[in-house]
Amino acid sequence: MSAIPAEFSNVTAVAKANVYFDGKVVSHSILFPDGSKKTLGLIYPGDFHFGTAKAERMEIVAGDCVVKLDGSDTKTAYTGGQFFDVPANSGFDISVSGGICEYICSFID
Numbered sequence: 001m002s003a004i005p006a007e008f009s010n011v012t013a014v015a016k017a018n019v020y021f022d023g024k025v026v027s028h029s030i031l032f033p034d035g036s037k038k039t040l041g042l043i044y045p046g047d048f049h050f051g052t053a054k055a056e057r058m059e060i061v062a063g064d065c066v067v068k069l070d071g072s073d074t075k076t077a078y079t080g081g082q083f084f085d086v087p088a089n090s091g092f093d094i095s096v097s098g099g100i101c102e103y104i105c106s107f108i109d
Contacts, residue, residue, distance in 0.1 A: 004059045004081055005104065008038075021048055027105070036107070043094065043101040051091040055108040058092075059083040063101035068093045 014029040018039065025048060027041025043065065058067075062080040069084075070091040078084060085108070086092050094101075 004061055004083070008032075021046065024048070027103075038107070039105040041103050041105065043096050043103065045096045045098055047093065047095045049091060049093050052086050052088060055088040056086045057083055057106040057108055058086065059104040059106070061102040061104060063096065063099050065101045066095045066097075 008030060010033060012031040014031065018027045018029065018041070020026070024044040024046050025041060027039040029037055029039050031037050043063075060078045060080050060082050064077065064079045066075050066077050067084055068075045069086060076084065080102075084092075
């Protein structure tokens with residue numbers, strides 16, 4: 001397992017937030033000099049479904065969540081320091097039962 005980054009240098013932060021589910025999921029985009037993009041976000045308690053166009057890696061920075069990938073019957077718990085990958089043109093259900101789940105979403109080519 002790779003180490004979850006604590007900070008990013010030499011990036012552009014987009015001030016306008018991405019707000020989903022009436023503010024229960026909020027993220028900000030960061031843009032890298034090589035053209036790649038990540039989002040840094042917070043997920044408040046609740047159950048949510050996200051669709052993906054590109055493949056994604058969701059790194060959990062802090063907090064806890066339970067995830068079920070589309071096409072799977074398995075629910076897996078994740079906590080700070082862990083990650084899961086989501087295939088392109090797919091999706092996942094994510095549940096946060098308490099506290100706030102902090103994440104980094106990387107778009108995988």
